[in-house]
Amino acid sequence: MRNYSTAVYTTAEIREIEQLAAALPGPPALMEKAGLAAAEVARDRLLIYGRTRVLVLAGPGNNGGDAFAAARHLQAWWFKVTLVFTGQRSTLSSDAQRMLDAWLTAGGKIFSGIPENEKWDMVIDGLFGIGLDHHEGRELAGQYLALVNTVNRMNLPVLALDIPSGLGSDSGQVRGAAIRAAMTVTFIGLKPGLVTHQGPEYCGEILLDDLDLNTLSLREPASWIMDQLLAQTLLPPPRSASSHKGTYGSVGIIGGSTGMMGAALLAGTAALKLGAGRVYLGLIAGKALEVDTTQPELMLRPVHEIFKLDQLSCLVVGPGLGMRPDARFWLSSALESTLPLVLDADALNLIATHSSVANLLRKRKAPSTLTPHPAEAARLLNMDISAIQNDRMAAAANLAKKFNCCAVLKGGGSICAVSGGKRYINTSGNPGLSSAGTGDVLSGIVGALLAQGVSSENALLLAVYLHGAAADILLKQQGGPVGMTASEISNTARNLLNQWVYSPEIH
Numbered sequence: 001m002r003n004y005s006t007a008v009y010t011t012a013e014i015r016e017i018e019q020l021a022a023a024l025p026g027p028p029a030l031m032e033k034a035g036l037a038a039a040e041v042a043r044d045r046l047l048i049y050g051r052t053r054v055l056v057l058a059g060p061g062n063n064g065g066d067a068f069a070a071a072r073h074l075q076a077w078w079f080k081v082t083l084v085f086t087g088q089r090s091t092l093s094s095d096a097q098r099m100l101d102a103w104l105t106a107g108g109k110i111f112s113g114i115p116e117n118e119k120w121d122m123v124i125d126g127l128f129g130i131g132l133d134h135h136e137g138r139e140l141a142g143q144y145l146a147l148v149n150t151v152n153r154m155n156l157p158v159l160a161l162d163i164p165s166g167l168g169s170d171s172g173q174v175r176g177a178a179i180r181a182a183m184t185v186t187f188i189g190l191k192p193g194l195v196t197h198q199g200p201e202y203c204g205e206i207l208l209d210d211l212d213l214n215t216l217s218l219r220e221p222a223s224w225i226m227d228q229l230l231a232q233t234l235l236p237p238p239r240s241a242s243s244h245k246g247t248y249g250s251v252g253i254i255g256g257s258t259g260m261m262g263a264a265l266l267a268g269t270a271a272l273k274l275g276a277g278r279v280y281l282g283l284i285a286g287k288a289l290e291v292d293t294t295q296p297e298l299m300l301r302p303v304h305e306i307f308k309l310d311q312l313s314c315l316v317v318g319p320g321l322g323m324r325p326d327a328r329f330w331l332s333s334a335l336e337s338t339l340p341l342v343l344d345a346d347a348l349n350l351i352a353t354h355s356s357v358a359n360l361l362r363k364r365k366a367p368s369t370l371t372p373h374p375a376e377a378a379r380l381l382n383m384d385i386s387a388i389q390n391d392r393m394a395a396a397a398n399l400a401k402k403f404n405c406c407a408v409l410k411g412g413g414s415i416c417a418v419s420g421g422k423r424y425i426n427t428s429g430n431p432g433l434s435s436a437g438t439g440d441v442l443s444g445i446v447g448a449l450l451a452q453g454v455s456s457e458n459a460l461l462l463a464v465y466l467h468g469a470a471a472d473i474l475l476k477q478q479g480g481p482v483g484m485t486a487s488e489i490s491n492t493a494r495n496l497l498n499q500w501v502y503s504p505e506i507h
């Protein structure tokens, strides 16, 4: 059993893999293997604490079949197992019926509800797996809602089979209620719902068991985990001793309308700290700052002057841009340029509002990168925020496709969509990032990496991971996420980038 793998599979892809596996020579006995793998995890955890009593919940589908198999193994190893089955034998698949029969043959008993006045040391959750209905109106209700709430109130470690019951495996969306697991043993491949949106809050530690299938050879994944191993393959090279500021490119930031100067300054400072050779701010406000005395390295200009500079490497458009006609004019000018672009905040809102601006984006030949949070994504795709969050994987892919760009759908478990329909789910970051200005910092980091010659896709992936990893370090240093500031993210991301490029061996 491995602790992690980098491929991520949607429910449809897992079903496809199951069918391909069924056609392989020799019976794959996947349910038996899943039950055994889960039982081994439960056994090892229980033995650490010298505990023996396990409550197993088996639901009406194949997730219940895994639970029967796990229960049988645990009972054979002398654990005291109580099994609650909520379905009917006649509606189980033939595999799951075999597991139920094997449980009964082994002397196991079946309860229809959780017995009162008994105590357990661990719960195994086999109520629902990837078959949980994600259609509207199919939230957990009745006995299932009651069971999930009861288990969550028990305050016992829960081992979830495949995915915590109640969590959408493609979306990470809680369907009414979901089991809060301490561990999830997931089968065949990682699912998006384990790592994005609400998933990380419910899954606990994730263990992957591929059930001896060579998953990667059966189905090439379209989605991957974005983690430190991957981030370290995307770094800019160490600097040459003879380099000069021109070597590391120039970032132009367009934004900073009246009352929103801070956003442009934050993006500019992030670009500077993450290594851009020069950073120019093209400010929209009529009476703009001429110098930021706390960061005098930033070159502040009226916005029209930015378009006269000949050495820019890329433009970041949006931080503090506003929605007025002049903002729209300068966004359109940027879209008509041949520079790589990073589009954030009101640049995204202007694109969502004006189809002529959206058309300029779609027609671009140079790379464009969109960095929407879910509300901006909802405007861009003309959907509700809840529909975006209910299928973040599709939303990210649709943004990239619709606007001919790469895109990150931000929020916990940010999803980066790049060319060829590939998606990467980010594993760094924490709720300390839920504070004003952190998005501006992200856009500045992407700009800095672009200016240093990182490709637009790699710049997006690396920036998203680095930004979250900086927040994770700050969370540890501060003992929690409260009060983390955007400026601190820039400083810590700078330190991390230096460590990864210059002392990778110490991490």
Ligand SMILES: NC(=O)C1=CN([C@@H]2O[C@H](COP(=O)(O)OP(=O)(O)OC[C@H]3O[C@@H](n4cnc5c(N)ncnc54)[C@H](O)[C@@H]3O)[C@@H](O)[C@H]2O)[C@@H](O)CC1
Binding pocket: 018, 030, 031, 032, 034, 059, 060, 061, 062, 063, 064, 065, 066, 127, 128, 129, 130, 131, 132, 133, 134, 138, 139, 140, 141, 144, 161, 162, 163, 187
């Ligand atoms: N098919 C296979 O080859 C394998 C399947 N495995 C297990 O099987 C699981 C998938 O099994 P299934 O496809 O049977 O799906 P599930 O067991 O996840 O759930 C399906 C059942 O739940 C009911 N249901 C769905 N949504 C509901 C809701 N909101 N309220 C009440 N009832 C609801 C359905 O009517 C159906 O009876 C995987 O997650 C995994 O645990 C593993 O054994 C590995 C092999």
Ligand SMILES: Nc1ncnc2c1ncn2[C@@H]1O[C@H](COP(=O)(O)OP(=O)(O)O)[C@@H](O)[C@H]1O
Binding pocket: 345, 372, 373, 410, 411, 412, 413, 414, 428, 429, 430, 431, 432, 433, 434, 435, 436, 437, 438, 439, 440, 441, 442, 467
């Ligand atoms: N709970 C969270 N977990 C992980 N990352 C988060 C969380 N909340 C916010 N973030 C990250 O913080 C950033 C916020 O960006 P955004 O909403 O545009 O902020 P702002 O507009 O204030 O700058 C995004 O990168 C987002 O992914």
Ligand SMILES: [K+]
Binding pocket: 063, 125, 126, 127, 128, 129, 160, 161, 162, 163, 164, 165
């Ligand atoms: K489950």
